[in-house]
Amino acid sequence: MILQGKDIEKSFGGLKALNGVSFELGNNEVLGIIGPNGAGKSTLFNIICGVYSPTKGSIHFEGKNITGLKPHDIARLGIARTFQIAHAFRDMTVLDNILTALGIDEYNGIVSMFKLAKKSDTVESAMSYIELLDLKDAANKKAGELSLGMMRRLEIARALALRPKVLMLDEPCAGLSYDDADEFINLISMLKGQKISIMMVEHNMNVAMRACDRLVVLNFGEKIAEGTPNEIQNDPLVIEAYLGKEE
Amino acid sequence: MYGIVVAINVGIFAILALSVNIITGYAGQPNLGQASFFGIGAYTTAILAGKYGVGFLPSLIISGFIAGIVGLLLGLASLRVRDDFLAITTIGFNFVVVAIFQYVPFFGASMGLSIPPLKLFGYPVGYVGLFIIILLLMLLVILFTKRMERSWIGIALVSIRNNEEAAESLGIDTRKFKVISFGIGTLIAGFAGSVYAYYMGFIMSYNFQFMTSITILSMAVVGGLGTIAGPIIGAIVLGLAPEIFRFVSDYRLLIYGAILILMMSFQPQGLVGDGSIFANIVRKLRPKTSGVDQ
Amino acid sequence: MFLQQLVNSIVIGSVYALTAMGATLVYGILRVLDIANAGAYAVGAYIGMAIYALTGNLFVSLIATLIISGAIGICLEKFIYLRLLDKPSIVPLITSIGVFIFIEDLLRLLNGPYAKRFPAKLPFSGIQLSSVSIPATWILVMVVTAVLLFILWYILYHTRIGLAWRATAQDMETAKAMGVNINLVVALNFLLGYGFAAVAGSLIGIMYNSISPTMGDTPAYKMLAIIVLGGLGNPVGTVLAALIIGLVETFLGGYIGFFLPRDAIAFVALIIMLLIRPKGLFASNNA
Ligand SMILES: Nc1ncnc2c1ncn2[C@@H]1O[C@H](COP(=O)(O)OP(=O)(O)OP(=O)(O)O)[C@@H](O)[C@H]1O
Ligand SMILES: [Mg+2]
Numbered sequence: 110m111i112l113q114g115k116d117i118e119k120s121f122g123g124l125k126a127l128n129g130v131s132f133e134l135g136n137n138e139v140l141g142i143i144g145p146n147g148a149g150k151s152t153l154f155n156i157i158c159g160v161y162s163p164t165k166g167s168i169h170f171e172g173k174n175i176t177g178l179k180p181h182d183i184a185r186l187g188i189a190r191t192f193q194i195a196h197a198f199r200d201m202t203v204l205d206n207i208l209t210a211l212g213i214d215e216y217n218g219i220v221s222m223f224k225l226a227k228k229s230d231t232v233e234s235a236m237s238y239i240e241l242l243d244l245k246d247a248a249n250k251k252a253g254e255l256s257l258g259m260m261r262r263l264e265i266a267r268a269l270a271l272r273p274k275v276l277m278l279d280e281p282c283a284g285l286s287y288d289d290a291d292e293f294i295n296l297i298s299m300l301k302g303q304k305i306s307i308m309m310v311e312h313n314m315n316v317a318m319r320a321c322d323r324l325v326v327l328n329f330g331e332k333i334a335e336g337t338p339n340e341i342q343n344d345p346l347v348i349e350a351y352l353g354k355e356e
Numbered sequence: 357m358y359g360i361v362v363a364i365n366v367g368i369f370a371i372l373a374l375s376v377n378i379i380t381g382y383a384g385q386p387n388l389g390q391a392s393f394f395g396i397g398a399y400t401t402a403i404l405a406g407k408y409g410v411g412f413l414p415s416l417i418i419s420g421f422i423a424g425i426v427g428l429l430l431g432l433a434s435l436r437v438r439d440d441f442l443a444i445t446t447i448g449f450n451f452v453v454v455a456i457f458q459y460v461p462f463f464g465a466s467m468g469l470s471i472p473p474l475k476l477f478g479y480p481v482g483y484v485g486l487f488i489i490i491l492l493l494m495l496l497v498i499l500f501t502k503r504m505e506r507s508w509i510g511i512a513l514v515s516i517r518n519n520e521e522a523a524e525s526l527g528i529d530t531r532k533f534k535v536i537s538f539g540i541g542t543l544i545a546g547f548a549g550s551v552y553a554y555y556m557g558f559i560m561s562y563n564f565q566f567m568t569s570i571t572i573l574s575m576a577v578v579g580g581l582g583t584i585a586g587p588i589i590g591a592i593v594l595g596l597a598p599e600i601f602r603f604v605s606d607y608r609l610l611i612y613g614a615i616l617i618l619m620m621s622f623q624p625q626g627l628v629g630d631g632s633i634f635a636n637i638v639r640k641l642r643p644k645t646s647g648v649d650q
Numbered sequence: 651m652f653l654q655q656l657v658n659s660i661v662i663g664s665v666y667a668l669t670a671m672g673a674t675l676v677y678g679i680l681r682v683l684d685i686a687n688a689g690a691y692a693v694g695a696y697i698g699m700a701i702y703a704l705t706g707n708l709f710v711s712l713i714a715t716l717i718i719s720g721a722i723g724i725c726l727e728k729f730i731y732l733r734l735l736d737k738p739s740i741v742p743l744i745t746s747i748g749v750f751i752f753i754e755d756l757l758r759l760l761n762g763p764y765a766k767r768f769p770a771k772l773p774f775s776g777i778q779l780s781s782v783s784i785p786a787t788w789i790l791v792m793v794v795t796a797v798l799l800f801i802l803w804y805i806l807y808h809t810r811i812g813l814a815w816r817a818t819a820q821d822m823e824t825a826k827a828m829g830v831n832i833n834l835v836v837a838l839n840f841l842l843g844y845g846f847a848a849v850a851g852s853l854i855g856i857m858y859n860s861i862s863p864t865m866g867d868t869p870a871y872k873m874l875a876i877i878v879l880g881g882l883g884n885p886v887g888t889v890l891a892a893l894i895i896g897l898v899e900t901f902l903g904g905y906i907g908f909f910l911p912r913d914a915i916a917f918v919a920l921i922i923m924l925l926i927r928p929k930g931l932f933a934s935n936n937a
Contacts (some may be wrong), residue, residue: 110607158525160521160524179524180521180524180525181524181526181527181528181529184524184525184526184527185527189525189526192521192525193563196517196519196521196522196525197518197519197522198514198518198522198523199518199519200514200517200518200582200630200636201514201515201518205511205514206522208511209511209512209523209526209528210511210526210527210640212508212511212527213526215508216508216527216528216529216533217529220509222507222509222512223503223504223507223508223509224507225506225552226505226506226507226509226510226511227506227510229523262515267526268525271526271527273458295511330362
């Protein structure tokens with residue numbers, strides 16, 4: 110087990126976005142978080158990544174309590190993420206977007222932050238992530254000029270460039286075509302081969318079923334089910350809360 | 357004689373525009389109070405050189421550092437407020453600093469302060485010498501900015517300008533970098549203030565009022581924020597505009613206002629900023645380079 | 651003495667409230683810091699004086715000032731601001747400063763740089779209540795402000811377009827999706843925003859019997875402090891903040907005047923507040 114959440118609760122004013130949610134992410138596992146709109150999936154992600162601190166409960170990473178750490182500290186520990194709404198650095202080229210992640214070890218020191226960024230080996234390393242996500246032709250384009258699908262790939266490439274132990278993807282396939290989704294599933298299995306543990310929110314049930322080892326279902330801030338895709342598919346509670354409504 | 361005076365003025369404002377560019381252009385933090393740091397630098401030099409007879413170089417350096425330390429503090433305070441608040445906080449800071457210069461006797465109050473003529477190695481330095489000093493200082497600032505642009509700090513600042521949340525998610529301590537940008541930008545403004553004090557020989561709070569901050573920021577914006585050539589070109593264009601439009605001197609401010617409105621409406625990136633007509637032409641002419649540093 | 655100062659501070663606070671209301675409304679909807687709004691203040695004073703000289707009727711001149719300046723505001727919105735909304739926030743800010751400089755200088759060119767008199771004959775006279783004397787002009791200022799703020803409050807909270815305004819201030823995209831006529835809301839916003847500032851300028855001109863092209867300078871900046879104190883984009887907060895600044899200036903101005911000029915007090919208050927309550931004194935949800 111690499112990442113664990115215990116009894117997480119989060120209120121926004123009167124609204125309980127999360128209510129006593131626990132989860133465990135195993136080593137080298139792909140864990141899917143599913144649930145209807147507003148169920149609290151992104152809120153859970155933001156709590157894990159330090160954007161919000163939980164009202165109650167705690168997060169543990171490799172056995173260490175990381176609750177309340179700042180997002181940049183959490184990134185440095187080895188948890189990388191993408192955002193539900195594209196968060197590319199729009200004025201920067203695709204290459205520079207990736208470079209930003211590669212500087213993670215240099216941002217702390219007042220001397221090291223003045224080291225040149227575009228050394229040839231760094232650029233080479235950036236290019237490898239760019240190629241991995243099939244963005245080579247766009248490497249020198251401004252991120253703001255990319256299509257939605259490319260922007261999502263850019264965010265994944267950027268997150269991977271942190272060389273994380275845990276990768277968190279918030280609706281990576283939203284707005285993508287069927288073919289893209291297929292490619293995405295291949296990418297996930299390839300990353301699994303590289304010993305990266307993955308946690309992903311996915312609305313597309315088909316993708317979630319195929320890509321994930323295990324699913325956690327949230328509804329109105331509560332965990333209503335957990336299990337293998339097969340178990341979830343046949344869980345009456347889930348069908349009622351989620352699948353039933355979708356059809 | 358007259359030409360050199362104009363050149364000195366443009367040079368000082370080019371340094372100032374470059375200084376605010378680090379805070380607003382690269383890090384994306386609105387700063388409408390840069391003249392207060394210019395003023396803090398100038399008043400520090402006036403006090404050191406005028407009251408205590410301190411020499412040029414120590415005055416210059418101390419002035420920069422005092423401005424930079426105050427800038428760091430303002431940067432720290434700025435972490436507490438949202439962007440829009442920050443713009444107004446910096447305006448407010450400018451008014452308060454000017455009011456202190458204007459009312460506190462130690463700062464000469466309404467009488468201002470005078471600065472002895474600049475001497476180096478016992479020789480008086482005239483306008484030409486001063487201009488050379490300003491060019492050297494500007495060169496240093498340009499080299500520094502270039503280095504910054506190509507190193508991790510530059511990447512961090514631009515990423516913060518683009519998307520703070522994403523920058524944080526990549527291990528960038530956005531708060532720290534914002535404060536650093538304030539420190540650097542105001543330090544440079546302090547240097548400019550010191551040289552300005554020697555050049556003027558006599559300073560008053562009036563020289564550093566909010567309108568001066570607007571002028572400095574406008575130069576950076578009109579030239580192109582987040583570039584190195586932009587603020588310099590902006591300082592030349594807006595600095596020379598009053599001279600060029602001398603024949604219609606009565607309409608100078610009107611034209612100044614119109615330039616700002618037209619530029620922002622039609623070339624909001626500035627004259628040489630990313631995506632401006634000029635930058636697009638250069639991009640087409642220049643062969644593709646990978647831009648790798650060895 | 652105390653009561654006299656209290657009344658005085660309410661008068662000053664009223665003018666601040668009217669002046670700052672324009673920028674508050676604009677910020678509430680467009681999230682633009684509209685420094686040019688203070689240009690309307692000086693414009694209003696000149697228009698008011700011209701029309702008063704023409705008609706001799708104070709009421710007509712105030713109404714005309716509101717409408718003409720409001721129309722100018724709508725033009726600025728349509729031809730300048732609307733096109734800049736998707737740009738980084740520094741762009742509309744610099745633009746509004748450009749507009750402000752332009753307006754101020756245009757006034758100077760048209761009317762000369764010197765102060766002019768605005769001698770209005772009021773249809774009523776001042777009041778003397780034991781030790782408190784309230785000149786007629788003060789009464790005018792307070793009554794007009796109260797009426798205009800009441801109208802604004804009524805529009806915002808008791809009409810359909812007011813509901814639309816509040817919905818747009820909450821979230822423009824959602825309001826648009828729900829069928830709110832954004833153009834109408836924004837136009838009304840500028841009409842009232844520039845109109846109010848213009849009337850404030852007229853009132854100050856009458857009160858001090860003096861108007862000048864640069865009379866908008868100080869209000870332009872002080873207004874910014876007031877709208878932040880009021881929670882940026884929150885009309886009620888703005889009125890409260892304006893009254894507080896009026897009070898503080900009147901009562902403390904005399905004591906610390908030797909150290910800080912009266913006009914810096916608003917900014918000192920602002921900086922202190924930001925250190926203590928960084929979200930604003932009366933932070934509203936939508937701000
Ligand atoms: N910063 C916030 N302030 C107030 N309420 C919030 C905030 N963030 C989320 N919420 C609320 O918390 C609830 C859960 O939101 P969340 O974004 O986590 O849902 P989600 O499961 O990711 O939904 P979606 O599938 O639409 O992305 C929603 O009701 C949302 O409105
Ligand atoms: Mg979500």
